[in-house]
């Protein structure tokens with residue numbers, strides 16, 4: 593199901609919207625304040641098939657598309673960016689790598705388990721010295737007989753403390769830059785795996801971005817996903833497929849901020865009139881609507897490209913959508929705070945949380961500066 597305007601998709605959107613009103617909206621401020629993950633929400637997302645949305649029906653999953661993933665993510669992000677990450681929470685760390693690069697035996701081994709909607713996964717690319725420059729990965733995976741032995745440290749790993757499996761990008765041969773990296777699926781129950789700190793963040797609270805340590809961790813060589821040495825390309829491939837979902841979350845977050853600003857502007861009376869009747873406020877609201885509509889149109893244009901399997905156009909278009917929509921969300925959420933004035937700066941209203949959360953969208957899954965480089969390289973090659 594890839595047509596965002598189809599009746600079927602509207603029904604799907606409505607069902608997610610109802611769940612969000614019931615389960616997400618009431619706890620969104622609390623999980624930000626307490627920075628505690630509400631474990632029970634995993635089962636709710638799992639029961640709706642959202643956690644495992646991309647697992648094909650042939651493996652027992654809901655057989656969702658990137659477009660569906662984006663629709664659901666948009667709806668959740670209207671109230672909680674942090675919990676929107678649970679939509680397709682297994683995609684980047686397991687389902688996408690297995691579907692695109694794994695063997696049939698690996699798919700048969702892991703996807704039916706993921707399809708049950710009770711298993712979390714994470715992706716481990718970033719390291720203390722490796723952020724934008726993925727080719728600089730230092731974590732090593734040394735072949736020893738039928739095993740790989742992994743040593744190293746990862747940082748900023750979203751949900752790494754909840755995951756049963758982590759897709760680890762590690763160096764399998766020294767000195768080969770882009771070609772020396774491989775992707776290996778690591779069960780977190782393995783000896784030598786540990787979770788470190790969960791640093792305090794500006795926003796995106798409730799979901800932890802943790803340090804992971806690998807200390808002589810041994811996994812069977814059959815856990816290698818894709819060809820040895822092709823891990824850099826695999827990382828780029830799954831990021832291309834996941835970046836449209838960052839665009840969708842940005843659209844949802846911005847819409848949530850506009851909804852809150854609009855409701856406030858209609859209620860708040862100054863100079864004897866609701867502030868929504870003043871042109872100065874109307875112009876801001878109109879600009880927010882223009883930006884959101886443009887972002888939404890772009891997002892679902894790119895999800896069509898992703899769902900059609902057009903991997904030639906996807907890298908540049910995914911970067912364009914991610915960059916435009918996250919910059920848009922930053923602007924819209926900042927303007928929403930402005931519409932509420934002093935009240936917007938208080939924790940009493942959701943817009944200040946939306947503004948703090950929006951900042952992350954410009955940074956994670958590749959900073960917007962890196963996205964612009966990707967776009968420029970595609971244009972000039």
Ligand SMILES: CC(C)(COP(=O)(O)OP(=O)(O)OC[C@H]1O[C@@H](n2cnc3c(N)ncnc32)[C@H](O)[C@@H]1OP(=O)(O)O)[C@@H](O)C(=O)NCCC(=O)NCCSC(=O)CCS(=O)O
Nearest residue numbers: 717718723724725726727750828829832907956957958962
């Ligand atoms: C900065 C990068 C884009 C790569 O830059 P490099 O200068 O190191 O590499 P290039 O020479 O540009 O490319 C080498 C090679 O790879 C191909 N390539 C590059 N980008 C792509 C792409 N997007 N899609 C497909 N292929 C790509 C390129 O064509 C070259 O191929 P050939 O050698 O010519 O055949 C890159 O390092 C990058 O994207 N950095 C950003 C890192 C990032 O996004 N990190 C996010 C971490 S994960 C995360 O945040 C998840 C959070 S969560 O838990 O949800």
